[in-house]
Amino acid sequence: MKTVLDDILEVKRDEVKLLHRDNSMSRFKDSEYFSKPRLSITESITNDHNVSIIAEVKKASPSKGIIREDFDHLRIADIYMNNEVNAVSVLTDVNFFQGCIKYLNDIAGIKSVPLLRKDFIIDEYQVFEAKSNGADVILLICEALSTSQIQELTHAAFETDLEVLLELHSEDQLSKIDFSLNRLIGVNNRNLAYFSVSLDTTLKLRKQIPNEVLLVSESGLKMKKDIETIKQVNTDAVLIGEHFMRASNIGDSVKQMKEWCSNEN
Secondary structure, three states, rough: OOOOHHHOOOOHHHHHHHHHHOHHHHHHHHOOOOOOOOOOOHHHHHHOOEEEEEEEEEOOOOOOOOOOOOOHHHHHHHHHOOOOOOOOOOEEOOOOOOOHHHHHHHOOOOOOOOOEEEEEOOHHHHHHHHHHHOOEEEEEEEHOOOHHHHHHHHHHHOOOOOEEEEEEEOHHHHHOOOOOOOOEEEEEEEEOOOOOOOHHHHHHHOOOOOOOEEEEEOOOOOOOOHHHHHHHHOOEEEEOOHHHHHHOOHHHHHHHHHHHHHHOO
16 A cells, blocks of 8 residues: 655655756755754754754644644744754655745744754755755665665764764664664654554654664654653653644744753653
């Protein structure tokens, strides 16, 4: 059965062809951000004794449609950074999430924390494009890549002074991961086939991921009890998008989430 991910990857392959046609390595390297040292998301998470927060700039999704009507990517990112989140995730996929690479580039101009390019990355040109537009870390998705692709794109990122958040949705993807290479792992609690969400995914997979590997729990985190659940298994960070995007006051929502994520409570 064809999934939404299959549809996305089909479109992404066409996008990559255009990216190769319209760009060169020298063009990427000439950008103002390409030679700038990254801000480390690993250090940001490791140095935080609380559950860290990666806050997402996200206008829409395939399953929910438009999430925030009054969407201003710079204002949202500014609110996040003023509230001292550990990193900001920026959706750059155009067709399914109504994101844009320009959002990343714009936010890079004001960044005070690491920026994650969140997209469906399947080609090294997308890695170079991320760096040239101000990213500090990229998302790679196990379900979208083979074992060799994960390794190749991870090495391409490292060579470009980017970090990698490697995401998986189910335990059958664990065999693809070399934990000595990929030491920042995202567990997405959303089922890719049905888009249902269960925090049990984080609870189950944490037990199969080495303790020294940093774990980020993604999707379905919107209440205090959700954070208390993932704290049970030493989750290092959470990636929050829709919850903040639906908030009437984003700043207040971030402050509340930081209270829930505090390990002093």
